[in-house]
Amino acid sequence: MSTSLVAPVTPEALLRAPKVLLHDHLDGGLRPATVIDLAEASGYRDLPTTDADALGAWFRESADSGSLVRYLETFAHTCGVLQDEAALVRVAAECAEDLAADGVVYAEVRYAPELCTEKGLGLDAIVEAVQAGFREGEARAAAAGRTIRIGTLLCAMRQNARSLEIAELAVRYRDSGVVGFDIAGPEAGFPPTRNLDAFEYLRQQNAHFTIHAGEAFGLPSIWEALQHCGAERLGHGVRIVDDIKVAEDGTVQLGRLASYVRDRRIPLEMCPSSNVQTGAAPSIGEHPIGLLARLRFRVTVNTDNRLMSGCSMTSEMRALVDEFDFGWADLQRFTVNAMKSAFIGFDERLAIIEDVVKPGYAALMAP
Numbered sequence: 596m597s598t599s600l601v602a603p604v605t606p607e608a609l610l611r612a613p614k615v616l617l618h619d620h621l622d623g624g625l626r627p628a629t630v631i632d633l634a635e636a637s638g639y640r641d642l643p644t645t646d647a648d649a650l651g652a653w654f655r656e657s658a659d660s661g662s663l664v665r666y667l668e669t670f671a672h673t674c675g676v677l678q679d680e681a682a683l684v685r686v687a688a689e690c691a692e693d694l695a696a697d698g699v700v701y702a703e704v705r706y707a708p709e710l711c712t713e714k715g716l717g718l719d720a721i722v723e724a725v726q727a728g729f730r731e732g733e734a735r736a737a738a739a740g741r742t743i744r745i746g747t748l749l750c751a752m753r754q755n756a757r758s759l760e761i762a763e764l765a766v767r768y769r770d771s772g773v774v775g776f777d778i779a780g781p782e783a784g785f786p787p788t789r790n791l792d793a794f795e796y797l798r799q800q801n802a803h804f805t806i807h808a809g810e811a812f813g814l815p816s817i818w819e820a821l822q823h824c825g826a827e828r829l830g831h832g833v834r835i836v837d838d839i840k841v842a843e844d845g846t847v848q849l850g851r852l853a854s855y856v857r858d859r860r861i862p863l864e865m866c867p868s869s870n871v872q873t874g875a876a877p878s879i880g881e882h883p884i885g886l887l888a889r890l891r892f893r894v895t896v897n898t899d900n901r902l903m904s905g906c907s908m909t910s911e912m913r914a915l916v917d918e919f920d921f922g923w924a925d926l927q928r929f930t931v932n933a934m935k936s937a938f939i940g941f942d943e944r945l946a947i948i949e950d951v952v953k954p955g956y957a958a959l960m961a962p
């Protein structure tokens with residue numbers, strides 16, 4: 596089809612496009628005004644400001660440090676106000692509402708239950724509160740005419756030693772909407788192989804997991820995540836470009852690991868704005884997603900932390916369209932890639948692709 600027969604990718608149309616999000620942190624997506632309300636209600640006194648606009652700007656600027664470790668320090672304030680059930684229910688419900696308003700039709704939202712226990716909440720109570728919040732938010736979105744489904748991923752923190760316990764928690768709640776497991780936190784110095792017992796357990800339980808790898812550390816981390824731990828997807832995975840050589844004449848040569856990732860269709864959960872803030876990519880325009888998409892890796896587009904990056908799925912896609920000249924066909928491919936890679940069952944994935952994603956893009960593409 597010639598491009599003149601396809602409607603342009605306008606910001607309004609992008610907002611309406613059905614989107615699928617696999618990598619979004621619950622504690623990285625609070626509304627600034629909600630952080631302030633929850634701090635007041637719970638007696639949390641460490642916020643840098645109690646003005647919502649100023650607080651939003653503070654998160655974006657503080658996260659924009661070029662270092663993952665400093666980026667992660669900003670989560671002290673969001674986790675600081677997520678220590679009781681009412682707060683967890685509210686934040687999860689608002690997350691579902693905000694994603695639905697952004698045109699997201701299916702999302703996997705992750706968080707680390709072990710970071711919500713400071714005031715004595717138990718892990719099961721935490722998971723139940725978040726699940727209740729997602730169901731509430733889905734219902735409110737439906738009442739507003741938007742259908743969204745949220746699956747939950749439970750993260751264990753790399754620097755702590757609780758991954759087996761969190762993996763067991765994920766399996767315990769697998770029939771209540773927890774669809775998988777992840778490890779998050781500082782990458783350098785905390786290789787995924789520290790958590791082998793958790794990954795072994797998950798595989799024995801036929802459970803799903805992804806691993807943050809190839810963000811702040813390079814190929815060895817990706818290799819361990821796939822070949823030692825058995826990750827089904829890679830959180831970020833940007834550094835896989837270190838195994839790809841592009842010659843001056845444009846010839847591309849893939850190393851063995853990059854070939855494996857592409858051949859096996861390993862999903863890459865790419866988060867462009869977050870990667871620029873942590874220094875994993877120099878700019879959106881120079882982000883490896885352009886090359887990886889051109890080489891037809893299984894690329895997906897994600898937000899990571901909407902509060903820290905001041906982004907949404909719509910704004911991430913828009914930035915990519917501006918920088919790489921992606922069109923509807925590319926955006927549909929990223930969306931179908933994501934839906935194919937989701938941790939819910941095959942028939943449910945297929946139904947969303949056939950009944951929601953494809954018709955949605957077909958309508959938007961029509962001139």
Ligand SMILES: O=c1[nH]cnc2c1ncn2[C@@H]1O[C@H](CO)[C@@H](O)[C@H]1O
Pocket residue numbers: 620621622623663667670674705706707710750779780781807810869899900
């Ligand atoms: O890009 C990232 N890389 C590694 N860890 C992250 C990233 N974004 C957030 N978290 C960490 O994941 C925890 C659970 O949601 C957050 O509290 C944060 O510490």
Ligand SMILES: [Zn+2]
Pocket residue numbers: 618620779807830899
């Ligand atoms: Zn992340």
